[in-house]
Amino acid sequence: MNKLRSFILASTILAVPALADTPQVARGQYLVDVVMQCGTCHDTPDARGRADPAMRQAGGRVFANVGLRAVTPNITPDPDTGIGAWTAAQFADAMRNGRRPDGSLIGPPMPVEAYRGISDGDLAAVWAYLRTIPPVRNPVTERSSFPRSPTRFEPVATVPAPPGDDPVRRGEYLAVTLLHCMDCHSPRVALDRADPARIGAGGRVFQTPSGPLPARNITPHPDAGIGAWTEAEVWRVVAEGIGRDGRRLYLTMGSRAAGWARMTEGDRADLLAYLRALPPLE
Ligand code: HEC
Ligand code: HEC
Missing domain, CATH: 1.10.760 (Cytochrome Bc1 Complex; Chain D, domain 2)
Structure with a gap:
């Protein structure tokens, strides 16, 4: 289903807004755009540093701090320059354990230490929604030069949702x-x-x-x-x-x-x- 949707998006209707057509995708959209706001870091900035609406989640924002640098990668479903060729399991490993499919570690300021605690349901929702956004071709190859801490190596496999009555x-x-x-x-x-x-x-x-x-x-x-x-x-x-x-x-x-x-x-x-x-x- 996800594969089919991104295939249809990639091949025909590039400019449509996200298809929030299932409760899971709608939850993912709420998480990505309202609560977690991946775009504050992953949207491509225009010349004035503001998010370019045609380049949502396409990466390229630069973070610089005392000689260290990081550039956000493209997380649209573009298979070559984004994460369109990743599997759900690879995405989970990146979000919770800070590890890319090639084994390299994702550095700050990607908030991996916070995202380790994302519930299985919410992680699946974020992934489902990200598969529906327009794929954008925008290569970003530079990787964070911030030091990584060894805490990133403790793998997280599954996280239950917080209790509904608390x-x-x-x-x-x-x-x-x-x-x-x-x-x-x-x-x-x-x-x-x-x-x-x-x-x-x-x-x-x-x-x-x-x-x-x-x-x-x-x-x-x-x-x-x-x-x-x-x-x-x-x-x-x-x-x-x-x-x-x-x-x-x-x-x-x-x-x-x-x-x-x-x-x-x-x-x-x-x-x-x-x-x-x-x-x-x-
Ligand atoms: C990326 C880092 C960052 C995150 C995430 C963040 N804050 Fe802050 N927060 C700051 C900084 C820096 C200041 C000081 C801002 C200033 O004084 O202009 C601040 C200031 C505040 C203040 C004091 C404002 C005042 O009147 O002086 C409160 C309350 C606060 N944050 C609550 C929160 C809450 C609640 C959240 C989560 C929803 C949050 N912050 C998320 C960095 C952060
Ligand atoms: C505070 C800024 C910030 C926020 C918020 C943020 N990211 Fe990131 N993210 C980054 C940076 C910077 C990198 C690259 C780090 C590096 O080069 O090692 C990154 C890397 C990634 C990667 C690895 C991609 C690759 O090809 O290497 C994925 C996947 C990712 N982020 C997804 C997300 C998602 C999904 C959200 C929202 C739920 C999110 N990020 C929120 C800054 C952020």
């Missing part, structure tokens, strides 16, 4: 795995592993033109964290990219806000429930 666990799945909030907002013990004892206590420092910018403490600590904030203030950060003081937030938060604003009511409630339930850390 908002905090569902919110944890969103914040840690799909949205990777905690990847930026926790201190690290390795390049791509957050300190498990200090989740949410603030962590990564981003180099911006106006100086270093830390991802702040988002635990419920009343002073150090966001314990004194209203849910509306927290949600405004996520969905509008506007800080508690009314400031427009730096790109790492701001660029994803438009997509995150389209998250379902249920996902939004679960995310906030999880943030409230974190141990308050200083």
Whole structure:
């Protein structure tokens, strides 16, 4: 079915939007475009750095940091320059274990450490949806020069979905795995592993033109964290990219806000429930 669909797409109707015609593909589209936002990194940027709508997921965005460089690959179903020739199992190995079909390791900033936790159902949905997007021919051969940590070698084979009757666990799945909030907002013990004892206590420092910018403490600590904030203030950060003081937030938060604003009511409630339930850390 998937093969047939991508064959039809590749050969006849190149410019149609995704065919969200099954619940699985619709779930995959929601994950890719709204929650996980692969496109913020994998869409090809135009001359002004904005996503080119004709080159969705076709790769080429450059990440540079203290002498290290990475360029996002093409993840459209183009068989030669994208991932059209990959199998579902190869895609799973790339997402969860950071390994390409040729055995080489996928480096940062691809959030593999977060995506290791993606459930089997959601992984299959992301794959199903990516098979339906227009294949784009765009070779990207450069590979990340960021160091990889050995944690990437622990293989993950299967992950159950979070329990449906537990908002905090569902919110944890969103914040840690799909949205990777905690990847930026926790201190690290390795390049791509957050300190498990200090989740949410603030962590990564981003180099911006106006100086270093830390991802702040988002635990419920009343002073150090966001314990004194209203849910509306927290949600405004996520969905509008506007800080508690009314400031427009730096790109790492701001660029994803438009997509995150389209998250379902249920996902939004679960995310906030999880943030409230974190141990308050200083
Ligand atoms: C924060 C940026 C970022 C996000 C978000 C992101 N990726 Fe990536 N991804 C990268 C980078 C950078 C690489 C290349 C790393 C390297 O060169 O080793 C990559 C590599 C990959 C690869 C390997 C492809 C190849 O040919 O080597 C796949 C598959 C992939 N990403 C899929 C996804 C999917 C699906 C999503 C969304 C669910 C996603 N990525 C989200 C940055 C990102
Ligand atoms: C790619 C890294 C990254 C991800 C992912 C990320 N953040 Fe942030 N976050 C930052 C940075 C950097 C700042 C500081 C931005 C600024 O001050 O302009 C920040 C700021 C914040 C703030 C404080 C805003 C203020 O008023 O000062 C909150 C709350 C927050 N993030 C929550 C979240 C939540 C919830 C998620 C997941 C939905 C998330 N972040 C995902 C990097 C990230």
